[in-house]
Amino acid sequence: MTAGTTSTKTGTGTGAATGAGAAAGAAASTRTGTGEPGGRTAVGTAPRLAVDALLDDPGTRIIVCCGAGGVGKTTTAAALGVRAAERGRKVVVLTIDPARRLAQSMGIDSLDNTPRRVTGIEGGGADAGTDADGAEAGGTGTGATGGGGGELHAMMLDMKRTFDEIVEAHADAERARAILANPFYQSLSAGFAGTQEYMAMEKLGQLRARDDWDLIVVDTPPSRSALDFLDAPKRLGSFLDGTFIRVLMAPAKVGGRAGMKFLNVGMSMMTGTLSKLMGASLLKDVQTFVAAMDTMFGGFRTRADATYRLLQAPGTAFLVVAAPEPDALREAAYFVERLAADRMPLAGLVLNRVHGSGADQLSAERALAAAENLEEGGIVDQGPGKHGLRDPDAGPPPHADEVTAEGTTGARTTAHETTADATTAARTTETTADDMTADGITADEITAGLLRLHAERMQVIAREQRTRDRFTSLHPDVPVTEVAALPGDVHDLAGLRAIGVRLATG
Amino acid sequence: MRTQWLRSMAVSRLQVVSGKGGTGKTTVAAALALALAREGRRTLLVEVEGRQGIAQLFGTEALPYEERKIAVAPGGGEVHALAIDAERALLDYLQMFYKLGSAGRALKKLGAIDFATTIAPGLRDVLLTGKACEAVRRKDKAGRFVYDHVVMDAPPTGRITRFLNVNDEVAGLARFGPIHNQAQAVMSVLKSPQTAVHLVTLLEEMPVQETADGIAELREAGLPVGRVVVNKVRPHHLDEETLRAAAGERRGEVAQALARAGLGGARRGGLAERLVDPLLEQAAEHAGRVELEREQRAVLAGLGLPTYELPLLGAGMDLAGLYELATELRKQGDE
Numbered sequence: 001m002t003a004g005t006t007s008t009k010t011g012t013g014t015g016a017a018t019g020a021g022a023a024a025g026a027a028a029s030t031r032t033g034t035g036e037p038g039g040r041t042a043v044g045t046a047p048r049l050a051v052d053a054l055l056d057d058p059g060t061r062i063i064v065c066c067g068a069g070g071v072g073k074t075t076t077a078a079a080l081g082v083r084a085a086e087r088g089r090k091v092v093v094l095t096i097d098p099a100r101r102l103a104q105s106m107g108i109d110s111l112d113n114t115p116r117r118v119t120g121i122e123g124g125g126a127d128a129g130t131d132a133d134g135a136e137a138g139g140t141g142t143g144a145t146g147g148g149g150g151e152l153h154a155m156m157l158d159m160k161r162t163f164d165e166i167v168e169a170h171a172d173a174e175r176a177r178a179i180l181a182n183p184f185y186q187s188l189s190a191g192f193a194g195t196q197e198y199m200a201m202e203k204l205g206q207l208r209a210r211d212d213w214d215l216i217v218v219d220t221p222p223s224r225s226a227l228d229f230l231d232a233p234k235r236l237g238s239f240l241d242g243t244f245i246r247v248l249m250a251p252a253k254v255g256g257r258a259g260m261k262f263l264n265v266g267m268s269m270m271t272g273t274l275s276k277l278m279g280a281s282l283l284k285d286v287q288t289f290v291a292a293m294d295t296m297f298g299g300f301r302t303r304a305d306a307t308y309r310l311l312q313a314p315g316t317a318f319l320v321v322a323a324p325e326p327d328a329l330r331e332a333a334y335f336v337e338r339l340a341a342d343r344m345p346l347a348g349l350v351l352n353r354v355h356g357s358g359a360d361q362l363s364a365e366r367a368l369a370a371a372e373n374l375e376e377g378g379i380v381d382q383g384p385g386k387h388g389l390r391d392p393d394a395g396p397p398p399h400a401d402e403v404t405a406e407g408t409t410g411a412r413t414t415a416h417e418t419t420a421d422a423t424t425a426a427r428t429t430e431t432t433a434d435d436m437t438a439d440g441i442t443a444d445e446i447t448a449g450l451l452r453l454h455a456e457r458m459q460v461i462a463r464e465q466r467t468r469d470r471f472t473s474l475h476p477d478v479p480v481t482e483v484a485a486l487p488g489d490v491h492d493l494a495g496l497r498a499i500g501v502r503l504a505t506g
Numbered sequence: 507m508r509t510q511w512l513r514s515m516a517v518s519r520l521q522v523v524s525g526k527g528g529t530g531k532t533t534v535a536a537a538l539a540l541a542l543a544r545e546g547r548r549t550l551l552v553e554v555e556g557r558q559g560i561a562q563l564f565g566t567e568a569l570p571y572e573e574r575k576i577a578v579a580p581g582g583g584e585v586h587a588l589a590i591d592a593e594r595a596l597l598d599y600l601q602m603f604y605k606l607g608s609a610g611r612a613l614k615k616l617g618a619i620d621f622a623t624t625i626a627p628g629l630r631d632v633l634l635t636g637k638a639c640e641a642v643r644r645k646d647k648a649g650r651f652v653y654d655h656v657v658m659d660a661p662p663t664g665r666i667t668r669f670l671n672v673n674d675e676v677a678g679l680a681r682f683g684p685i686h687n688q689a690q691a692v693m694s695v696l697k698s699p700q701t702a703v704h705l706v707t708l709l710e711e712m713p714v715q716e717t718a719d720g721i722a723e724l725r726e727a728g729l730p731v732g733r734v735v736v737n738k739v740r741p742h743h744l745d746e747e748t749l750r751a752a753a754g755e756r757r758g759e760v761a762q763a764l765a766r767a768g769l770g771g772a773r774r775g776g777l778a779e780r781l782v783d784p785l786l787e788q789a790a791e792h793a794g795r796v797e798l799e800r801e802q803r804a805v806l807a808g809l810g811l812p813t814y815e816l817p818l819l820g821a822g823m824d825l826a827g828l829y830e831l832a833t834e835l836r837k838q839g840d841e
Contacts, residue, residue: 068527068528069526069527069662070526070529070713071527097664183679187675285679325528326562327532327562330562357784357788358783358787358788359785362769362781366769370768370769373767373768374766441748443756443759443762444763444766446744446748446751446752446759446763447760447763447764447767448763449748450743450752450785450786451764451767451785452743453744453785453788453789454785454788456741457788487791487794487798488711488794488795488798489710489711
């Protein structure tokens with residue numbers, strides 16, 4: 001922790017309950033003093049998440065990555081898998097819906113429902129973090145890796161295949177055929193609302209039961225809300241225990257029970273209604289399906305409950321993944337609360353795509369003022385008529401006298417460096433950049449461009465910091481690791497390895 | 507272009523906005539609803555994923571299952587919003603078609619509503635799309651459409667085709683009866699020129715790839731693809747050639763310029779001199795990104811769809827920013 005981060009503490013510490021916004025603002029303004037080199041930002045008041053310690057601990061058997069869509073959840077899961085394997089663990093990564101590129105980055109053209117070994121893992125238990133900033137890795141316990149033998153396997157959840165396998169494993173051949181041929185089943189298993197969550201839980205339980213790996217890293221489905229993944233077993237349970245399923249299976253039996261009289265009216269109306277609503281053929285499909293699945297439902301329930309308990313067990317660690325954006329962090333905060341309510345073991349927050357600057361002692365405001373200054377020099381020289389637009393006494397003097405004659409060639413255009421092949425011209429909010437492709441570009445113009453870029457970067461950093469401080473003030477105890485934004489996408493193991501280093505040292 | 511706007515934007519009364527997670531589809535949907543609410547028109551902004559993203563964007567309290575006005579557009583148009591709740595939509599639907607009062611409650615007690623909205627294949631999606639289509643078709647007593655446009659903040663690209671096509675699937679499952687008829691009616695709206703499905707993307711590899719895949723899927727399913735909306739476009743400042751020069755023979759000049767601008771001494775070890783390296787490093791990252799964006803633009807151009815580009819707002823997203831984006835959409839739509 002640097003001096004700068006300590007000073008942010010005073011900002012957020014007092015704002016924990018109220019006025020978090022104001023506190024965040026104060027923290028953001030103190031942040032510019034952190035001056036950490038290498039473009040990384042410091043983790044404010046939150047404790048740091050020791051990723052390597054987590055990966056090296058043989059007691060860690062399952063890591064669940066959860067969070068909103070588009071925050072790099074799957075990439076994080078893959079990078080953790082690579083790092084854990086290279087630190088000597090035998091890992092399987094279960095992804096839900098990886099981008100093609102991600103599968104390719106692990107050297108696998110397409111992932112399927114069977115774990116495939118990833119080649120190119122640098123075994124040997126040595127710390128893979130040879131990057132410059134790998135030095136301060138928390139818990140670089142190379143001793144825990146036990147001299148290599150690490151392996152990485154990867155797979156992608158195939159919902160339908162997983163569902164089919166359950167049916168085949170738990171029903172006799174004839175019944176299994178009947179279920180697999182049922183139109184209702186075919187739609188259900190192809191991935192309608194909820195199925196993905198059940199099957200992810202089911203697959204996790206299967207992998208854990210096989211005991212072939214000592215660490216399972218799971219990516220969670222891109223759920224409508226973070227809740228779905230955790231709710232899967234419970235919802236399935238309440239459905240299976242519910243009256244409704246019994247009604248579907250044997251309407252007469254339930255309707256005839258004593259003490260259910262108030263339901264009788266609804267019941268007769270209901271079966272009629274259902275038949276009207278769904279059409280008799282669909283209702284029949286559903287009933288056949290439920291009847292055929294009857295013997296299996298108990299098993300479903302038991303396994304879902306077991307997986308749920310497995311998630312609560314000490315060997316499991318949840319990582320909430322987010323990007324420093326309001327939506328993603330709001331979801332993250334929500335997930336943190338939800339995990340606590342369900343007594344699920346939260347290891348910490350992975351904050352992806354965080355921006356930093358090596359020149360953060362120069363604020364956005366000063367950079368912009370300086371840029372205008374330099375550009376104004378050109379205007380003053382070129383057309384005195386525009387001189388009156390700005391008060392020369394405001395801010396630093398424009399030094400117009402120092403601008404050489406070549407400054408006049410900097411004709412102002414609103415054209416940005418837009419690519420010719422773009423179908424639509426890039427629309428920008430700025431109208432100040434000069435035509436930089438001209439040969440006669442002045443040092444002032446180059447410098448002004450550099451300063452404007454820097455101002456933009458500083459604005460992004462400030463915005464990210466405010467967003468993050470809001471989260472930290474709500475959940476000051478959640479350990480955080482930050483992953484600096486990469487300029488491009490991940491294409492190979494080296495890319496995943498680089499992210500792993502950032503995860504461990506962020 | 508004017509006619510194109512009229513054709514693709516004004517005629518499509520249901521505008522579905524999808525996109526990979528994190529691309530800002532909710533923001534774009536809201537800006538589009540504002541943009542379409544011009545000259546006294548009225549739009550309905552619909553949310554289907556229960557995330558209350560619209561309420562957060564407009565800074566209002568959580569939206570109930572009820573249409574309410576949330577914004578007035580420049581020129582007097584109105585934006586109304588609705589967060590569709592599948593369970594309530596089903597009860598509404600039952601009430602509307604079957605006058606089920608107490609039976610509806612009994613169904614709920616039994617867990618039938620739960621079953622229908624969470625477990626039964628596709629019913630949830632049928633209800634959500636069905637409600638949106640109902641709003642598209644709704645007319646007032648004078649026979650005019652209640653809403654000129656309905657804008658839907660839809661599920662992400664990976665699920666959009668299945669979501670919109672669910673009625674086809676259900677119509678196949680329930681081969682007759684009211685659900686079948688309802689599903690058919692919804693599909694007749696979704697597959698007509700009354701609907702346009704827009705995909706929001708960033709100029710990054712994965713979102714662009716997903717957009718291309720999504721468009722292929724939509725086209726295959728016969729769903730009308732509208733536009734690609736490139737969101738969070740950043741201005742470009744310096745090209746690579748200039749940067750090379752700045753990092754090389756003109757490095758000293760840059761330091762001097764920084765000093766002239768009042769940022770410290772240009773001599774070795776001086777404040778301005780020490781700024782040069784980090785500034786150049788940032789600029790190199792920028793140039794690299796510009797190059798990546800150029801590649802991604804080319805991929806998008808290959809899709810052969812009209813495109814909108816919305817700028818990244820430096821100050822972050824707020825209500826003022828939303829109006830700014832809406833103005834931008836109108837401007838680009840009018841060209």
